[in-house]
Amino acid sequence: MGHTEIVLEDIWIYLVLAVVVIGGGAVALFRGRGGKPRDLPPGSGASGGARSGTATLDTDTDAAAGPVAPPEADTDTTAQPTAVEPAEPEAPALEHPEPAAGRLVRLRERLARSGALGSTLLRLLSRGDISEADWEEIEETLLLADIGAGPTDELMQALRTRVKVLGTTDPEQVRDILREELLTLVDPGMDRRLAASPVVGDDGEPHPATILMVGVNGTGKTTTVGKLARLLVAEDRDVLLGAADTFRAAAADQLATWGERVGVPVVRSDRDGADPAAVAFDAVKAGREAGVDVVLIDTAGRLQNKAGLMDELGKIKRVVARQAPVAEVLLVLDATTGQNGMRQAQVFADVVDVTGIVLTKLDGTAKGGIVVAVQRELGVPVKFVGLGEGPDDLAPFDPKGFVDALVA
Known part of the structure; x- marks a missing residue:
């Protein structure tokens, strides 16, 4: 009898131990790996934990303190983190050219x-x-x-x-x-006005004033096109640029940058070495369809003694004229080239009938006499002069102001 009591007592002890072990296993199963619950819904309201979709329990709670109460549901929906759509990049603010x-x-x-x-x-x-x-x-x-x-x-x-x-x-x-x-x-009597107003063509339809910019390499022609566009925008003209310099890889990008700064569109080819006449044609066509006032066409710089390149310039003008009359052909000259610039000017005038001169780099009046020389040689006026590197350092040429500055 005493032996039976001892056995029953041992069995009772074993049962208690088993319950304790099983209970501990259940707790471990609930907590999961790392002490985190397994089946919490994503975004369950834990501050700082919504990104991972789980709530973090405090694993340092003393077991003697009793069971841990589940966190209260957060009913304040305004406190919940929300997905934020990425903001569209703001377009750069347009510049306002100087009058x-x-x-x-x-x-x-x-x-x-x-x-x-x-x-x-x-x-x-x-x-x-x-x-x-x-x-x-x-x-x-x-x-x-x-x-x-x-x-x-x-x-x-x-x-x-x-x-x-x-x-x-x-x-x-x-x-x-x-x-x-x-x-x-x-000669203050020369007409220095720029033909920058739309005209009616032979077909009776309105056409933008088409201005062809020509010159040799290194005169700052593309930069001058950009500066002239700014000047026209300052005068409330609607302008479109044509990037017909297709041989210099950076020319179209450079022109596009000038256009973006003042909100002027640019027509360009999607490949280097495209036919410049075709690009010029497309630019004028786009200008007509958009109803702009002026289309400025940048052409590749070329040496005046290269017959093939000069013939190509003549072709560009002829092709453009099929879309709209060419209002101006502006020859960009470096004021520091002196008499060499005079020879350049004469060849260009023979090929494309230059109507006006733009003198760049007129940063010292020691060479200011080129104004007189080029006008005498070509019989066309200097219409614009450039001084300095600033975007608005291009201005209509004023004979009286020029001479007054010389003898000030």
């Missing part, structure tokens, strides 16, 4: 600060007794300024006669004489 009037003031100031030509002439002409050596220095100064031999002879004769007749050495009177004679050479 032409402000540009002219700034350009005149720059010319006046670098007035080497005018200051030299005034110094020599204001001497009490101008010697023959002085006259020779005056002539040399004019020639170095690239005025050209013919205009220099005319100016020398006029100055000699007027200074001798007046018999004056007063600086103000000498300045007035020099201003009048230089202005005569620059």
Whole structure:
């Protein structure tokens, strides 16, 4: 009997131990690996845990403190993290180009600060007794300024006669004489307006003013196209650009950047080396369909002594004319090239009938005489001048302001 009681007591002990072991296993099963519950719904409301879709239980709770109460449901839906749609990248703010009037003031100031030509002439002409050596220095100064031999002879004769007749050495009177004679050479009577208004073609339909930009390599032609587009936008013109320089890989990208800054569209080829005439044709066609005021066409820089390239330029003009009359052909010249620039200008004029000149890099008036020379040679006006590297450093050429700055 005593043995039976001992056995029953042992069995009772074993049963208690089994229950304890089984209960511990159940707790472990509930907590899962790492002490985290297994079947919690995603986004169940744990702060900081919604990204992973699980709630984190506090695994450091003392077991003696009793069972851990489940977290209360968060009924404040405004506190729940929400998926945020990625914001669309904002388009860059369009720039507002400076009006032409402000540009002219700034350009005149720059010319006046670098007035080497005018200051030299005034110094020599204001001497009490101008010697023959002085006259020779005056002539040399004019020639170095690239005025050209013919205009220099005319100016020398006029100055000699007027200074001798007046018999004056007063600086103000000498300045007035020099201003009048230089202005005569620059010719303020030439029509320097840009044809930038839509025209009616032979078909009776409106056409945008088509402007072809030409020039040799390295004159800053593509940059000038971009600056001219800015000037036209400042005058409230609707502009479209044609990237017909298809041989220089970066030219179309460069032009597109200029256009983006002021909201001007660009027509370009999707491959390098495309037919530039076809691109120009498409640009004018797109301009007609969009009803823009002006289509500016950038062409590849080319050497004036390369007959094939010059013939291609003539082809571009002929193809463009099938869509719309060519209102302007602007030749971009580097003002520092001097007489070499004159030879370039003549060849371009023979091929595409240049209607106006854009002088770039006119950053010193020591070479300002090129204005006179190129106008005399081609019989067409300088319409725009560029000074400096800024995007708005292009302005309509003002003969009076130019001469006043020279002799300031």
